[in-house]
Amino acid sequence: MESIAPSSVRPRAIQRLDFDEKVDLLHTWQVIWSSKWSILSLVLVAMLATVVVLFGITPTYRAITTLLIEQQKANIVAIEQIYGTESSQSEYLQTQFELLKSRTLAEQVVRKLNLTTHPEFDPRQKPKPLINVSALLSRFLKAKPAAQPGELPGTVPDVLAGSVPTEEARIFKDVTSAFMDRIVIEPIPKSQLVKIQVDMADAPMAARAANALANGYIEAQLEASMAMSANATAWMHTRLGELRDKLTESENRLQAYREAENLVDLDGVTTINAAELSLTGNRMIDARRQRAEAESQYRQVQSMREGGWEKLATIPAVLGNPLIQQFKAEEARARAKVEELSKRYGSRHPAMEAARTELNAASASLRGQVEQIVAGIERNYQLALANEGSLKNSYNANKTQIQNISRKEFQVRELQREVEANRALYETFMTRLKETTATSDLETANARIIDPATVPSRPIKPQKGLIVVLVGILALLAGAGISLLLNSLNDTFKSTEDVENNLNLPVLGILPMIKKQERGQLAKLFTSHEHRTFAESIRTIRTAVILSGMNSSHHEILVVTSSIPGEGKSTVAANLALALGQMEKVLLIDADLRRPTLAKNYDFPVGTPGLANLIANTARLEDCIRHSNGIDMLSAGAVPPNPLELLSSPRFSSVLETLKKKYDRIVIDSPPTQAVSDAAILATQANALIYVIKSESTPIPLVQKGVGQMLQNNAPITGVVLNQVNVKKAKKYMNKYGGYYDYYGYSSDDKKATGT
Structure with a gap:
């Protein structure tokens, strides 16, 4: 018997290859496809249940009102200038959207449409649950203050104090909140349009509510605008009175100042004094020049006064006088006449005396004229000096007066500017107030309805078709996921590849x-x-067993075992023995001394001796052997109290040696490896061991443990038989059974017989 080293075989038989394997998409598809009917059933059930649930759901209708919100309004009263309400476009529109969603507007619509009595909102008209869980929880979780002695909580004093709301107020609050939850404000991008959407089960009421919201918003804007206009008008009236009083006060101050300063015509006075000052200044300049000239002549006269009148006559101012020149000319003629007569006559000549008298008269006239001119020069100097002083005093007096007038003019101008400013502001407010009064009955709004809501004909939810399709898709995905999950959790042998990969043992065949x-x-x-089909599978296993023993010792003793009971090892052993019996002389031994099945399956008489009797030497071999269907059978016999000791005894070995001489092949039905240790004892007497595994039933770790135990005991494991395989499912699942299973004759009668 060939020995197998456990150290070289067991690691490969036990090691899993899960971490080294790549994801096989084809395998995933095959797993899903193998469960297609279950998945489709799940999808169908889910869709039918969804349809039933959807028919019980009340449909919801959506009414839509399109509203245009304009930022620029008719600037009638110019409230923006008073209150400063200008803002950016986005902030303004966002503010209006929030106003559309405000609780105040919702409360107005609830009151207008009387939604507190509508069956959809009124909690009094809704069916009450058998157990109000929320009320119970609130009762236990929310602590209430203890009531005063003689006073019940929630009584009239509490209501009057405002601590406990009335039933109507609470219902109104709840209805308003429920109505606000059904409002959707949806701005249209890149426009000033906004959609007001109301979702309700009552389609006409939804349309009325949407239109009521839009109209309520417009009315609220109008009321706000009119209120602002009224406030602005009142403020302007008040401000106008203040400005009127201020204007009157400023005018009174101006008039009082004029009267106090005796300023009747400030412009005329200012103009006359300025001209007079200018003229006085010019005259003063002329007087200063004249005084300088007169002073120069005067000083010449004073400097030559000691020299007599002759010296004075040489002064340019005197000499330049025409009279002086005339008198000098007359004196010169008289002197020339005297000189001429002196040459002819004597000093006593009458002609001489007449000539000298004429000369003296001319000299006296010249002297008198010189003295008169000199006196005039002195007098002119005194007049020029006095004129200059007078003009200087007059100029200084006018200058002081003009400075005083300038100061008064500045004060008057300041008072006039105050009066003009107050008058302009007063007239502006008066004009604006007249405009406001003229347009006070004109109502303007920043919004208008573009498309009023109509009664919707189709509900928006539930979208039955879409929901059913989505549920079907989700059920399909869930079914596929469950199939993959169950497949991954199903740690069993489902194919021959699983056996070879996890046990590193050949598969002799599969049984349907x-x-x-x-x-x-x-x-x-x-x-x-x-x-x-089953017969062909047994023949395939028989062929594999015979061929596996050709290259080594002949498999005279063949042990059939499994990991746990119920995997079909006894069926495999019996049918394999029948198949071998068609070619050889075969003995089938039932070595499961604890739970024997051979005698029951072949209807042996009760008390028929068997292997236990033979080992215990209480019966002869001829009495224990039974012949059926072309083979000999050795049943377990009487169930002994010590099966393991019997199988471990030398008597059992000698019995097998005796039987080997009489039969070509001995097939032994062994107990499971994980139940008792009988299989390990039987394996030491065998030339071959067939390990039976129930498909999709026995866990892989359990089989690995049993195979490992057999290999540790040097059991000659020939191969594995995969039993109870769903052929139709396995063929569609893996489609790889050409090398192990020849699917001949799988006709309609086979399907009927197998129940598939």
């Missing part, structure tokens, strides 16, 4: 699932012609 058959019929199924 047989339904609606009794245990006794399963043990004889190979000889029955009702399940050709």
Whole structure:
């Protein structure tokens, strides 16, 4: 018997390859496809349930009113200038949207439409639940203050004090909140349009509510505008009275100042004094020049006065006088006449005397004229000096007077500017007030309805078709996910690849699932012609067993075992023995001394001796052997109290040696490996061991543990038989059974017999 080193085989048999395998999309699709009917059933059930639920849901209708909100309003009273309400476009529109969603506007609509009595909102008209969970929770979670002695909570004193709202107020508050939850304000991008949407089960009421919201908003804006206009008008009246009083006061101050300063015509006075001052200044300049000239002549006269009148006559001012020149000319003629007569006559000549008398008269006239001119020069100097002083005094007096008038003019101008400013402001307010009074009955609003809401004909929710489709898609995804989850959680052997990858053992064959058959019929199924598929599978396993023993020692003793009971090891052992019996002399031994099945399956008489009797030497071999369906069978016999000791005894080894000489092949039905240790004992006597695994039932770790135990005991594991495989499902699931399973004759009668 060939030995297998556990150290070289067990790690490969036990190690999982989960972390090294890549995600196989085809495998995922095959898993989903294998569960398609379950998934479709789930989808159908979910969609039907959704349809039933949707028919019980009250439809909701949406009414839409389109409103145009304009930022620029008719500037009648110019309130923006008074209150400063100009803002950016986005902030203004955002403010209006918030006003549309305000609780005040919602309360107006609730009152106008009397929604507190509408069945959709009135809590008194809604069916009450059997158990009000929220009320119970609020009662326990919300602590209330203790009532005063003789006073119940929520009585009249509490209501009057305002601590407990009335029932109507509470209902109105709840209805308003519920109505606000049904309002949707949706601005239209890049425009000043906004949609006012109201969702209600009552379609006509939804349209009325949407229009009422729009009209209420417009009316509120009008009322606010009129209130602002009224406030502005009142303020302007008050301000106008103040300005009138201020204007009167400023005018009175101006008039009082004029009267106090005796200023009748300030402009005329200012003009005359300025001209007089200018003229006086010019005259003073002339007088100063004249005085300088007169002073110069005067000083010449004073300097030559000692020299007599002759010296005075040489002064340019005197000499330049025409009379002086005339008198000098007459004196010169008289002197010339005297000189001429002196040459002819004597000094006593009458002619001489007449000439000298004429000369003296001319000299006296000249002297008198010189003295007169000199006196005139002195007099002119005195007059010029006095004139200059007079003009200087007059100029200084006018200058002081003009300075006083300038100061008065400045004060008057300041008072006049105050009067003019007050008059202009008063006239502006008077004009604006007249405009406001003329247009006080004109109502303007910054919004108007573009499209009023109409009664909606189709509900917006529930969108039954879309919901059903979405539920179907979600159910489909959930079903696929559940299938993948169950497949990942199903840590069992579902295919031959699972066996080879997890155990590193060859698969001798698979056996299809047989339904609606009794245990006794399963043990004889190979000889029955009702399940050709099962028979072909047994033949495939038989061929694999025979071929596996050709390269080594002949598999004379073949042990069939499994991990746990119920995997079909006894069925495999019985049918494999029947298949081998068609070619060889075969003995089937039931070595499961704790739960024997062979005698029951083949209807052996009660008390028929078997293996236990043979080992205990209480019966002969001929009495224990039974022949059926072409093979010999050795049942378990009487159930012993010590099965393991019997199988471990030398007597059992000698029995097998005796039987090996009489039969070509011995097939032993062994107990499960994880139940008892009998399989390990039997494996030491065998040439081959077949490990039976129930498809999609036995956990992989459990099989790995059983196979590992067998390998540690040097059990000659030939291969694995995958039992109770759903052939139709497995074929669609993996479609890879060409090398292990020849699917011949799977006709309609096989389907009927297998219940598929």
